[in-house]
Amino acid sequence: MRAVDTNVLIYAQDPRDSRKQAIAQELIASLVDGVMLWQVACEFVAASRKLEALGFARHSAFEVLARLRLVWDFVPPSCAVMDRAEQLVTGHGVAFWDAMIIAAIEAEIETLYTEDMPSMPNFGGLRIVDPFRVLL
Numbered sequence: 001m002r003a004v005d006t007n008v009l010i011y012a013q014d015p016r017d018s019r020k021q022a023i024a025q026e027l028i029a030s031l032v033d034g035v036m037l038w039q040v041a042c043e044f045v046a047a048s049r050k051l052e053a054l055g056f057a058r059h060s061a062f063e064v065l066a067r068l069r070l071v072w073d074f075v076p077p078s079c080a081v082m083d084r085a086e087q088l089v090t091g092h093g094v095a096f097w098d099a100m101i102i103a104a105i106e107a108e109i110e111t112l113y114t115e116d117m118p119s120m121p122n123f124g125g126l127r128i129v130d131p132f133r134v135l136l
Helices: 006-013 018-030 038-054 058-069 079-092 096-107
Strands: 002-004 034-037 073-075 111-113 126-129
Touching: 002 006, 002 018, 006 018, 006 038, 006 058, 034 038, 034 058, 034 096, 038 058, 038 073, 038 096, 079 096, 096 111, 096 126
Parallel strands: 002 034, 002 111, 034 073, 111 126
Antiparallel strands: none
């Protein structure tokens, strides 16, 4: 299974960088084995407010998530994910929300697409890929 980070969802809606928008949209459309992490869904709704000036209303974020729910499984965090996140925060200095996403290993996610974690190309079996760098 593969997942995207919040930045990929934001770029898919943001017309200010047409290259990143196209890459994000193509990636999302191609993920037939995609999953949506609960923490990414929550962060997307919160972060989408910065797109309001571009005509992307807050309810639009919920509409995007509703469409993705039709094709992707949504994965809520478990106690095991929280425990793994704590290990990542305390033992490796990873920021909490990034640690919650990386802890998706517990959800059997093989690849996470994000541009936010360049210093961690692989982490405990989770392959981290920057789709905007790879596809230059």
